[in-house]
Amino acid sequence: MLEYSFSPTGEKFPLPQPEDYLKEFERLKKLVKNQRAMGREIVVVMGLGFVGALMAAVVADAEDKKKKSTKFVIGMQRPSTRSYWKTPLLNRGLPPVSSEDPEVAPMIHRCVKEKKTLIATYTYDALKLADVVVVDVQCDYLKESLGNVQAGRADMEALEESMEIIANHIPPETLVLIETTVAPGTTEQVAYPIIKKVFRKRGIATDPVLAHSYERVMPGRNYVSSIRDFWRVCSGVNEEATRRVVKFLKEVINTEEYPLSVLDKPIESETAKIVENSFRATILAFLDEWSLFAERNGVDLIKVIQAIKVRPTHSNIIFPGPGIGGYCLPKDGGLGLWAYQHIHGWEDDIFKITPLAIDINDTRSLHVAQLTRDALRNMGRPIASAEILLLGASYREDVGDTRYSGSELIVRRLTEMGAELRVHDPYVLHWWEFEKQDEYPASSQSLKRFFRGQEKLKDLRVAQDLKESLSGTDAVILGVRHKHYLNLDPDEVVKMVGGPIAVIDCFGILDDDKIRRYFELGCEVKGLGRGHVKRIKDEVKQSRTED
Numbered sequence: 001m002l003e004y005s006f007s008p009t010g011e012k013f014p015l016p017q018p019e020d021y022l023k024e025f026e027r028l029k030k031l032v033k034n035q036r037a038m039g040r041e042i043v044v045v046m047g048l049g050f051v052g053a054l055m056a057a058v059v060a061d062a063e064d065k066k067k068k069s070t071k072f073v074i075g076m077q078r079p080s081t082r083s084y085w086k087t088p089l090l091n092r093g094l095p096p097v098s099s100e101d102p103e104v105a106p107m108i109h110r111c112v113k114e115k116k117t118l119i120a121t122y123t124y125d126a127l128k129l130a131d132v133v134v135v136d137v138q139c140d141y142l143k144e145s146l147g148n149v150q151a152g153r154a155d156m157e158a159l160e161e162s163m164e165i166i167a168n169h170i171p172p173e174t175l176v177l178i179e180t181t182v183a184p185g186t187t188e189q190v191a192y193p194i195i196k197k198v199f200r201k202r203g204i205a206t207d208p209v210l211a212h213s214y215e216r217v218m219p220g221r222n223y224v225s226s227i228r229d230f231w232r233v234c235s236g237v238n239e240e241a242t243r244r245v246v247k248f249l250k251e252v253i254n255t256e257e258y259p260l261s262v263l264d265k266p267i268e269s270e271t272a273k274i275v276e277n278s279f280r281a282t283i284l285a286f287l288d289e290w291s292l293f294a295e296r297n298g299v300d301l302i303k304v305i306q307a308i309k310v311r312p313t314h315s316n317i318i319f320p321g322p323g324i325g326g327y328c329l330p331k332d333g334g335l336g337l338w339a340y341q342h343i344h345g346w347e348d349d350i351f352k353i354t355p356l357a358i359d360i361n362d363t364r365s366l367h368v369a370q371l372t373r374d375a376l377r378n379m380g381r382p383i384a385s386a387e388i389l390l391l392g393a394s395y396r397e398d399v400g401d402t403r404y405s406g407s408e409l410i411v412r413r414l415t416e417m418g419a420e421l422r423v424h425d426p427y428v429l430h431w432w433e434f435e436k437q438d439e440y441p442a443s444s445q446s447l448k449r450f451f452r453g454q455e456k457l458k459d460l461r462v463a464q465d466l467k468e469s470l471s472g473t474d475a476v477i478l479g480v481r482h483k484h485y486l487n488l489d490p491d492e493v494v495k496m497v498g499g500p501i502a503v504i505d506c507f508g509i510l511d512d513d514k515i516r517r518y519f520e521l522g523c524e525v526k527g528l529g530r531g532h533v534k535r536i537k538d539e540v541k542q543s544r545t546e547d
């Protein structure tokens with residue numbers, strides 16, 4: 001039976017059939033022969049996700065000092081029903097990921113259609129033609145309960161499978177560069193033995209040329225430059241691997257302005273990534289308790305942070321918003337804890353701050369549901385019969401990436417409390433975490449499993465029309481700092497709703513004038529870390545009694 005893969009816009013692509021593979025490999029061989037004649041190296045990027053799709057384009061766009069393309073890139077995506085559509089889309093010169101970066105679409109178009117240095121394929125046979133393989137598949141961390149990262153494990157399946165496939169296909173001298181964020185120790189203690197074992201079976205006596213260099217990509221307005229024009233850390237399993245990875249990175253990214261940090265061993269490069277992201281998760285988690293302190297003691301944490309930030313030593317203090325989210329910060333520390341016990345075999349438990357930070361970040365957004373309930377109660381409206389509009393589904397401002405967003409938990413918790421949810425997000429057409437909650441992000445991995453009464457959420461659709469979304473709602477949650485929400489005028493909002501509402505500000509979006517105006521219009525306002533709203537409310541009440 002023919003199976004189909006659907007793109008985010010709903011276009012239907014039939015999955016390749018067994019007879020297609022041979023033809024596809026013949027096509028690749030012909031292309032590669034021509035490319036080699038032009039002196040180009042063949043780079044296969046495995047995994048066309050948020051990282052791989054763009055890394056493939058950056059490599060394909062790279063030129064030498066004489067402005068000549070030096071690489072031909074084959075993006076390799078396994079043909080699953082969930083992801084196959086990325087392959088035909090990329091071959092049309094279209095980006096398989098949505099982005100706010102104006103560089104993304106023209107760059108992919110240029111490489112596919114003009115320079116002809118980028119194609120995509122579904123066949124692993126592409127690996128047979130590779131001089132370099134860049135591995136950008138996922139390595140997840142599976143959590144067993146909400147707010148307890150220690151009860152979980154690294155999911156090495158995709159990565160281990162990829163290593164075996166690579167080892168079975170590549171020529172022995174191919175450089176294999178793992179960019180995936182992995183549990184520290186993976187490159188030398190998991191990937192290297194897998195490849196070596198297969199090499200032995202294939203009668204290859206040489207050592208695999210294996211290296212690690214993690215991505216610091218930020219999908220958003222600077223998506224491309226966060227790969228190309230940014231500092232990189234790398235390391236190889238031996239001198240040859242280090243020499244090759246340094247050479248490759250120097251040829252494809254801007255290492256002149258952003259010099260490479262070459263570390264002695266891959267475990268150091270792998271640890272750097274985990275420490276880097278755990279540090280960030282920790283400074284975000286640290287403000288959660290101060291956010292509650294602020295709410296309960298009349299303090300506006302937003303102003304406190306602004307006051308602290310001017311001090312150069314404290315300039316990276318950041319307000320955490322409603323939970324942290326994104327693909328990396330919720331999981332990367334977990335990969336570190338797991339590696340300590342399961343790759344390196346230590347039995348004691350040395351980690352305190354890293355897991356605590358993740359647990360705090362993973363549950364912070366539940367408090368938004370409490371604030372919403374309290375605001376509605378102050379207006380005499382029970383949460384169980386309320387209509388609530390959430391503005392923003394993604395995990396950060398002005399991007400369409402919804403992975404592990406605080407907004408998802410807000411929807412789930414409020415639904416459990418009986419409320420009816422509507423969602424608006426100009427960047428998100430489909431919120432797959434709900435629409436496909438039985439299979440996304442993977443079967444039985446939906447956060448749905450931690451909440452009751454979630455079935456109906458598969459019918460949740462993300463609205464694009466703000467006016468329509470606001471009409472008749474009881475509460476509005478400002479969940480994400482998308483530019484569309486920063487300047488909403490209270491009078492306009494109340495007009496579009498048709499009466500007073502509860503407004504919950506999760507991200508310091510409202511200034512004091514707007515908060516005051518909402519109160520004057522008969523609304524209720526609450527906010528994460530915004531204890532001073534009570535003072536403004538009392539002032540408005542006071543001025544009413546004086547009138």
Ligand SMILES: NC(=O)c1ccc[n+]([C@@H]2O[C@H](COP(=O)([O-])OP(=O)(O)OC[C@H]3O[C@@H](n4cnc5c(N)ncnc54)[C@H](O)[C@@H]3O)[C@@H](O)[C@H]2O)c1
Pocket residue numbers: 046047048049050051052076077078080083136137138139158161162165179180181182215216217218219327328
């Ligand atoms: N997304 C980010 O912002 C970001 C930033 C820095 C680092 N990273 C890291 O980069 C890695 C990749 O992340 P991502 O966001 O691109 O993940 P992703 O899930 O978007 O992409 C992974 C892709 O690999 C494909 N894949 C899996 N197994 C495969 C196989 N055997 N052959 C071919 N393709 C296969 C999947 O189908 C998917 O398309 C992760 O380790 C992540 O932690 C991500």
